Amino acid sequence: MGEKMLMKGNEAIGEAAIRAGCRFYFGYPITPQSELTAYMAKKLLKMKDAAFVQAESEIAAISMVYGAAATGARAMTSSSGPGISLKQEGISYLACAELPCVIVNIQRGGPGLGSIQPGQADYFQATKGGGHGDYHLIVLAPSSVQELVDLTMDAFDLADKYTNPAMILGDGLIGQMMEAVEFKERKKIDLPDKEGWILTGCKGREKKYIVPFNLDPYEMEKINLKIQEKYKKIIEKEIRYEAINLDNADLIVVAYGTVARIVKTVIDNAKKEGINIGLIRPITLFPFPEKIIAETSEKINKVLVVEMSYGQMLEDVKLAANGKAEINFYGRAGGVVPTQFEILTEIKKYLT
Amino acid sequence: MKKVFGSPKSLTKVPFTYCPGCHHGIAHRLIAEVLDEFGVREKTVGVCPVGCSVFAYVFFDCDMICAAHGRAPAVATGMKRAKPDSIIFTYQGDGDLASIGTAEIVHTANRGENITVIFINNAIYGMTGGQMAPTTLIGQVTQTSPYGRDPKTMGYPIKVAEMLSTLKGVAYISRVALSKPAYILKAKKAIRKAFQSQIEGKGFSLVEILSTCPTNWGLSPIEANKWLEENMIPYYPLGEFKTPEEVS
Amino acid sequence: MLERIIISGFGGQGIMLMGRLLAYAGMLEGKNVAWMPSYGPEMRGGTANCTVLISSKEIGSPIVSHPKILIAMNQPSLDKFEPNVSENGLIILNDSLIEREVNRDDVSVIRIPADDIADKLGNSRAANMVVLGACVKKSKVVKMETIFKALEKTLAGRNQDLINLNKEALKQGAELVED
Numbered sequence: 120m121g122e123k124m125l126m127k128g129n130e131a132i133g134e135a136a137i138r139a140g141c142r143f144y145f146g147y148p149i150t151p152q153s154e155l156t157a158y159m160a161k162k163l164l165k166m167k168d169a170a171f172v173q174a175e176s177e178i179a180a181i182s183m184v185y186g187a188a189a190t191g192a193r194a195m196t197s198s199s200g201p202g203i204s205l206k207q208e209g210i211s212y213l214a215c216a217e218l219p220c221v222i223v224n225i226q227r228g229g230p231g232l233g234s235i236q237p238g239q240a241d242y243f244q245a246t247k248g249g250g251h252g253d254y255h256l257i258v259l260a261p262s263s264v265q266e267l268v269d270l271t272m273d274a275f276d277l278a279d280k281y282t283n284p285a286m287i288l289g290d291g292l293i294g295q296m297m298e299a300v301e302f303k304e305r306k307k308i309d310l311p312d313k314e315g316w317i318l319t320g321c322k323g324r325e326k327k328y329i330v331p332f333n334l335d336p337y338e339m340e341k342i343n344l345k346i347q348e349k350y351k352k353i354i355e356k357e358i359r360y361e362a363i364n365l366d367n368a369d370l371i372v373v374a375y376g377t378v379a380r381i382v383k384t385v386i387d388n389a390k391k392e393g394i395n396i397g398l399i400r401p402i403t404l405f406p407f408p409e410k411i412i413a414e415t416s417e418k419i420n421k422v423l424v425v426e427m428s429y430g431q432m433l434e435d436v437k438l439a440a441n442g443k444a445e446i447n448f449y450g451r452a453g454g455v456v457p458t459q460f461e462i463l464t465e466i467k468k469y470l471t
Numbered sequence: 472m473k474k475v476f477g478s479p480k481s482l483t484k485v486p487f488t489y490c491p492g493c494h495h496g497i498a499h500r501l502i503a504e505v506l507d508e509f510g511v512r513e514k515t516v517g518v519c520p521v522g523c524s525v526f527a528y529v530f531f532d533c534d535m536i537c538a539a540h541g542r543a544p545a546v547a548t549g550m551k552r553a554k555p556d557s558i559i560f561t562y563q564g565d566g567d568l569a570s571i572g573t574a575e576i577v578h579t580a581n582r583g584e585n586i587t588v589i590f591i592n593n594a595i596y597g598m599t600g601g602q603m604a605p606t607t608l609i610g611q612v613t614q615t616s617p618y619g620r621d622p623k624t625m626g627y628p629i630k631v632a633e634m635l636s637t638l639k640g641v642a643y644i645s646r647v648a649l650s651k652p653a654y655i656l657k658a659k660k661a662i663r664k665a666f667q668s669q670i671e672g673k674g675f676s677l678v679e680i681l682s683t684c685p686t687n688w689g690l691s692p693i694e695a696n697k698w699l700e701e702n703m704i705p706y707y708p709l710g711e712f713k714t715p716e717e718v719s
Numbered sequence: 720m721l722e723r724i725i726i727s728g729f730g731g732q733g734i735m736l737m738g739r740l741l742a743y744a745g746m747l748e749g750k751n752v753a754w755m756p757s758y759g760p761e762m763r764g765g766t767a768n769c770t771v772l773i774s775s776k777e778i779g780s781p782i783v784s785h786p787k788i789l790i791a792m793n794q795p796s797l798d799k800f801e802p803n804v805s806e807n808g809l810i811i812l813n814d815s816l817i818e819r820e821v822n823r824d825d826v827s828v829i830r831i832p833a834d835d836i837a838d839k840l841g842n843s844r845a846a847n848m849v850v851l852g853a854c855v856k857k858s859k860v861v862k863m864e865t866i867f868k869a870l871e872k873t874l875a876g877r878n879q880d881l882i883n884l885n886k887e888a889l890k891q892g893a894e895l896v897e898d
Contacts, residue, residue: 170553172582178574185545190557321512321533328528328534
């Protein structure tokens with residue numbers, strides 16, 4: 120419905136969050152996502168019933184999100200690799216307490232302080248828990264600025280629907296890039312009522328509490344089983360992916376985010392050379408689109424996983440294929456983005 | 472017959488599980504009485520820490536949330552910002568507030584967040600079994616200062632009330648003790664002032680409560696009270712360090 | 720069609736704005752566009768560059784290794800990107816700051832004395848618009864009217880004199896090249 124706007128990825132996330140009803144942002148500056156923090160400051164500090172706090176640390180920021188989320192508010196924080204590592208403590212608490220929120224990771228090259236150029240090496244951290252304990256985030260991986268907008272809005276809904284933290288796993292390239300975006304009018308969806316668990320004072324009811332612990336192991340196991348049940352539902356209902364050119368492909372590439380865009384260019388160029396490449400682009404990294412990968416890889420047999428890491432999503436692709444297909448890998452990391460030429464050269468290796 | 476004494480509404484009927492002679496129970500009761508007196512129980516959320524008082528959520532009859540170790544002031548910030556009309560207090564020990572949560576308490580105070588912090592200083596780690604706290608006194612023997620706290624390698628006991636009272640964002644700070652009835656009455660007044668300061672929107676308030684840990688100090692409850700008065704009070708003087716400035 | 724443009728110069732020459740105007744204009748003309756800045760410490764002084772893609776189809780890789788058009792606002796930019804320009808490509812350079820000849824003989828070259836013209840217009844900071852005007856006229860990646868529209872949208876709320884000055888600079892740049 121809305122008119123098209125030219126927006127930087129990081130700012131588009133901010134605008135999408137605000138349009139999704141997020142009024143509370145807590146964060147700490149870090150490249151390459153600082154424009155998002157600045158955007159939230161610019162907007163939220165001028166809004167009623169809203170707050171922006173530049174926290175003293177990433178650890179404090181995620182704990183502020185935890186507090187705001189406990190009151191039922193839509194809250195968000197954002198960072199990049201080193202800052203996301205610091206947030207893991209709070210993320211584990213949020214997952215255990217089953218509090219909804221959105222966490223944005225605009226990935227950069229790691230490990231350590233790493234670089235400030237794009238990376239995808241936080242995949243394990245995002246999809247396998249990241250902090251202590253058995254838990255999962257709902258992880259969404261946009262590959263364009265428009266998708267950053269749409270998935271940010273979806274992330275708030277999914278977080279509320281499953282009372283679970285959701286993560287936007289982007290990278291420095293789409294965070295910094297400007298593209299045309301449209302803020303489409305969204306269908307109203309029914310979300311569960313928060314009244315049952317929010318903490319706003321016990322007027323007219325019994326007191327409630329949110330305590331992400333239980334020293335009785337059998338009780339703590341029950342908490343675990345409850346969230347595991349929830350993950351099963353998420354896996355059943357929320358898998359999303361984009362599939363291109365899967366029929367009659369000579370080889371299937373599995374890639375997400377920025378890398379998947381580059382692969383789309385590779386597909387076009389390969390076609391000119393008579394090579395048929397298919398692409399499976401997971402949009403949800405948790406839940407992971409295992410079934411389509413299993414079916415396609417068994418049929419095509421040649422699979423190349425491309426990442427800006429040394430093979431993290433690769434492990435999930437291998438688990439999905441379960442030994443029934445040849446799974447190959449190409450990766451660049453540390454902030455280096457693989458080029459279309461490199462990827463095509465790599466593909467040709469497996470087609471002789 | 473006229474009822475002259477009863478349990479505050481802001482406490483549940485669950486008996487305290489704290490060790491004999493521990494001051495947590497008295498501190499809980501004083502907070503509960505103040506919440507009752509201000510009539511704010513139904514709009515209060517308490518933030519409990521990691522440490523012995525992680526179980527505070529069981530004893531307070533108001534909404535409660537448990538924060539990660541040291542992060543209670545940040546959690547309180549998020550709650551108060553999202554619901555400015557609610558009354559938010561944190562209840563934190565010395566390891567929680569003055570060690571792992573130093574950044575959070577300093578910056579929450581510095582932002583002048585309109586919350587109330589109850590800081591229990593018993594100069595030792597209770598729940599983990601008697602290790603050195605940032606507030607452990609010089610020479611004091613603990614599991615991790617077995618030859619006594621040596622300032623050359625372990626630093627000096629942190630005076631939290633004094634340190635935070637230098638910050639402009641702070642409205643009210645006092646230090647009290649609970650080792651005898653006269654002190655308890657003063658402590659109650661201080662807690663009242665702290666919550667009043669929050670209710671009136673004046674900004675950050677903190678009451679540091681010198682408390683005993685007979686179990687980990689290896690003393691009887693009576694000896695512990697005596698030890699507190701003879702050793703802690705001389706180093707951690709009681710009194711108000713900052714009171715709300717009058718609105719000009 | 721897929722236009723691949725790299726714009727490069729010193730920080731402070733308005734490199735990012737040139738790219739944003741092209742992308743904005745492309746969007747206004749209903750095309751798919753992407754704008755990518757170089758980011759990081761080099762933003763604060765030193766060289767700055769950005770990439771613009773304008774396409775009738777979905778834009779895949781936003782990374783341009785071989786631009787069809789290079790706008791070089793200073794000598795280091797020409798040195799860095801000249802070898803990468805695709806065959807039959809176009810190099811537009813700021814003649815006021817670049818003395819050397821272009822080494823390639825398989826590309827078209829246009830030299831624009833951008834700083835000199837901007838100085839005559841009374842604002843040396845309009846040099847970027849002079850070059851952009853020449854680029855738009857020569858390459859036709861977007862229409863000049865659309866660049867004007869993009870300029871008005873981008874600088875909305877700013878001084879109208881500034882917008883007029885930029886428009887004049889765009890026009891003067893365009894006049895230096897033939898259709």
